Amino acid sequence: MRKILTPLIAIVVFLLLWEFIVWVNDWPNYVMASPSDLPEAYARFWKLFLVMGWQTLWRTVVGLLIAVVVGTLIGMIMGFSRTARDALYPLLVGFNAVPKATLVPVIALIFIGQHDFNTVLMAFLISFFPIAVSVGIGLSTLEPEYRDILRALGASKMTIFWKIALPKTLPEFFGALKVAVTLAFIGTNLVEIVSPHGRGLGALFKSGETNANYPLMFAVLIALAVLGILLYYAVVALEKIFAGWAERPQS
């Protein structure tokens, strides 16, 4: 009960504060929308929110899934081979440092018209980095004793990976996945906003901007935040199932 009530109260306080600041400054809603403007926007455009929200959500999730697979693979390569680690790190860091907004037109040109593909690709590109790094670090910092207890019995590298290295890396993996979830949303919306193609919450945001419908724009932002929270807690639930052992009882 307390676990649900506390964050709920925090959200209500946040909304009240927002409402208050807008009210005190006497901002009209074409400068800054207030929470009380939002229900009207949702009521008017609820169908669009459902359709666009779903489009954003599935493309983000698919991008994230690809990021998990590819990120884990890159992490494994870097974790097991020193040479690969030395070779890949500067490339990965450099790639991650490139602002992804600059990649939108590049991708849009290479894969003209493939909007779903482009969006998923960007969600993937922006979110695989933390996963690759954390899996790589998790594997390369495995204490030698852990490997030795199985290696001394003649276990294969694959067995050691499945029985020891992988489960031991799970807490780090989920930590990275939580970061990756929110990043993937940024990737999806980047394409939807910068390269509009009439799909996703980003496109809805863009149309709000074009029509100077500020409440709509803010409603989109809140909807994105809600989706982000939902996906984040989905990851937390998975973490509880697969890496719950890493949680220490609080004293």
Added chain:
Amino acid sequence: MTNLIEIKDVHHAYQTANGPLPVLDGLDLSVPEGEFCAVVGPSGCGKSTLTRLVTGLMKPDSGEVWLHGELVKSPRKTVGMAFQNPVMLEWRTIMQNVMLPLEIVAPSMSKADREKRAMELLELVGLAGFEHKRPSELSGGMRQRASLCRAIVHKPQVLIMDEPFGALDNFTREDLWQTMRDLRAKEPFTCVLITHDLRESVFLGDQVVVLSGRPARTQYVLDVTLPADRTIDVLYEQQAGQMLHTLRDQIRIAQGREETHA
């Protein structure tokens, strides 16, 4: 009597940035079947390298390591290992931790049989009732007990221990010595124990091998002529006292220090 472990004139050096660092320089060791061999020596003298040689995790530059009449070239299933760090897999229960080697060595063994075997050992070391706990819920001594069970669950011919009791407080350590003694009475295995604790080496060992400072060679071998069912009290009697004294002198020589006390 045949020697289960036979190490003949082993030399080894690690390659470092500053050139080769010799750690073993003419190491000899022979342990008859069923015997307990305690190895002591100054810090950093290459004792842990010895464990990696016997388990086949590492090959020496020269010399031979024989196990049960076979030259050791790679890891084998007939070895059990325990370290100072109990190396518990936190995501498994104590029982599942103990069963781990069986999953590698005896994949065809049924789950029920594995559990039965694990439970048998957990009862022997006094961990009955804790089998479904996670390692994080146990004390350091209990984790080390579980680690011992895991090291011998697959009935290895040889148990190699690298300072398994080093991180425990004195009383817990003495408890575990007795557990070790009882385990040996029920589960015969040949054992090599690396330790810094001379009392431990005398209490548990049938022979105590003193290694010289790095690069290590066999400097002295002490036969422990105490009854097999010895108790801790034995350590406070004259016979053990003399052995401890001899060992202390040998360590001093190994450290390269002359007798300085008056």
